[in-house]
Amino acid sequence: MRPDKPRDPVAGPDAGPEPPFPLKLNGKVVKGFGRGSKELGIPTANIPIEGLSVGGHEDVESGVYYGWAGLDVDERGKRIEQGAGGLGVGTGVEQEIERGKGENSEGEGGGGSGGGTVWPMVMSIGWNPFYKNTVRSVEVHILHHFPHDFYSAHMNLLILGFIRPEYDYVSKESLIEDIRIDIDVAGRSLQREGYARWMGDGYLRAFGGGDVGM
């Protein structure tokens, strides 16, 4: 059951990720259960669960995590042609975050140049008791408003921390309330220097060449 107590404003040690983080995961955005944006108002990009075993993390605990997501689409959700421009990393995390602030209302989003864009994300791994799922799923909500869907885009995930385990929700309202808090916790957690700097990690913008796995 979901504990009836106030939630922490941030998750994970302030200094930065500690083992087993950062965890890497990547895959193609596929159709999910068609319930994310329609029922909850919070779209989640689904990637196949096989992505998890590629990284050797079949044993990863179910729950809610946060980190950075690299996409081969631009801030509108449109495909970026690979090879158009440089990697766009090493320009300084602060600069990237500032740019993100100007471009989107959700705050700490990071735009990009050339080989993809990098965004703050909150993700859930696991069984979803509320919907009585029979398979595990990896669902990623990106803290940015995209005017277009980006199905079949490639998504590289750098998971930096754990927010909470999955709970069995008594109502859809309490589930949505917790997801809204998860989004805030993820955004705040990633603003800390020890987490913000991972935004420049080359893995996030390494597309093409199939599954890079770990």
Ligand code: ADP
């Ligand atoms: P599905 O059940 O197919 O996953 P959703 O209702 O969860 O459908 O919507 C997810 C899709 O919405 C993603 O695959 C992506 O193309 C799009 N999308 C748009 N904005 C976002 C966002 N901020 N975060 C995640 N996905 C988004």
Ligand code: MG
């Ligand atoms: Mg979804």
